[in-house]
Amino acid sequence: MIFIYQFAFTRFLLSFRNPRMDPSLSAKDLHFDGVPVRVYQPKAPSAGPRKGFLFFHGGAGMIGSIGKSSAFLLLLLKSVKLHGDYRLSPEHLPPAQYKDCLAATIHLIQNAVSHGVDPSKIIVGGDSAGGNYACVVAQKLVERSDLPKLRAQVLIYPNTQAMDINLPCHQQNNSMPILFRENVVYFGMKYIGKDPSLAGQLLKGSHVPDSMRLKYGKWVSPDNIPERFKVRGYKQVPLAPYKPEVYRQLRELLEPDISCLFVEDSVIQKLPETLLVSCEYDIIRDDGLLYKKRLEDNGVKVNWFHVENGFHGVISLFDSGVFTFPAAIELMESIIDFVKNL
Numbered sequence: 001m002i003f004i005y006q007f008a009f010t011r012f013l014l015s016f017r018n019p020r021m022d023p024s025l026s027a028k029d030l031h032f033d034g035v036p037v038r039v040y041q042p043k044a045p046s047a048g049p050r051k052g053f054l055f056f057h058g059g060a061g062m063i064g065s066i067g068k069s070s071a072f073l074l075l076l077l078k079s080v081k082l083h084g085d086y087r088l089s090p091e092h093l094p095p096a097q098y099k100d101c102l103a104a105t106i107h108l109i110q111n112a113v114s115h116g117v118d119p120s121k122i123i124v125g126g127d128s129a130g131g132n133y134a135c136v137v138a139q140k141l142v143e144r145s146d147l148p149k150l151r152a153q154v155l156i157y158p159n160t161q162a163m164d165i166n167l168p169c170h171q172q173n174n175s176m177p178i179l180f181r182e183n184v185v186y187f188g189m190k191y192i193g194k195d196p197s198l199a200g201q202l203l204k205g206s207h208v209p210d211s212m213r214l215k216y217g218k219w220v221s222p223d224n225i226p227e228r229f230k231v232r233g234y235k236q237v238p239l240a241p242y243k244p245e246v247y248r249q250l251r252e253l254l255e256p257d258i259s260c261l262f263v264e265d266s267v268i269q270k271l272p273e274t275l276l277v278s279c280e281y282d283i284i285r286d287d288g289l290l291y292k293k294r295l296e297d298n299g300v301k302v303n304w305f306h307v308e309n310g311f312h313g314v315i316s317l318f319d320s321g322v323f324t325f326p327a328a329i330e331l332m333e334s335i336i337d338f339v340k341n342l
Helices: 002-014 096-110 129-141 168-172 181-191 196-204 210-220 244-254 285-297 326-340
Strands: 025-032 035-042 050-056 079-084 117-127 152-156 273-281 302-311
Touching: 025 096, 035 096, 050 096, 050 129, 079 096, 096 117, 096 129, 117 129, 129 152, 152 326, 168 285, 181 196, 196 244, 210 285, 273 285, 273 326, 285 302, 302 326
Parallel strands: 050 079, 050 117, 117 152, 152 273, 273 302
Antiparallel strands: 025 035, 035 079
């Protein structure tokens, strides 16, 4: 019950958040193929089309909106910033979220010029769940030969797998605000509209068929996580015996549309240059590290920035006055440098 109140309270708090607006920018609310998008553009004239950065907010797919998220996109100078919204769960169950993000991205690519954007310089990105949607969008677009390729993706502590919830990050950061291990699995159940009582089975891994353990185990293995991320403590916990009835109820969590780590190599190899941001005290830190390794193993150029004092959700505290965290500024500067240098 405490999670229900926490979820409702977080939505309530965000309803009061009004990010500051940079006076050098104009903002316009539009719809891209029916999806709400806020477009930020520099008021200063440009000699030609600009880069376009389409960002998807975090919030477990259940919290947040284009009007209430961090205003950090306003600082990405010399580019057009677009903040894409998506329908929220549990009112709208997946795959509504990634499909909205994909539709908005395709619309931007096809109509880039009308927004002052170079169609060959479009970047997708997001934080947390938004990072997951950016992953999926980039994967879905690699086979679209009728569209220009994405220039890059920016993945800020994305969740990328729902197979093993006992990795080093889960053990080390179990009680680290703002996201606890129990929250992760509870929100996962609510996100897909399933009974939260199944959370215990997800934590143990009994939802993973033996065939998937054999196929995906090499990608989720803690051996793929650098030793430096195990020094704060880690004991490997094998997955519990497989329970078919649990898998039948939770199978969508293991599909690449949610567990984007599990897409085939042939897709990974075609992904664009990537900035991957991880935070030391993040409960899902290792999801990003595992995805980073998959990208690198398949020849994708990865720029990695690790925030030593960062935690999950820190990006939302970038412009919070006296509550602004130095780690959030660090993270922001890494994104700005990456986008400027593309």
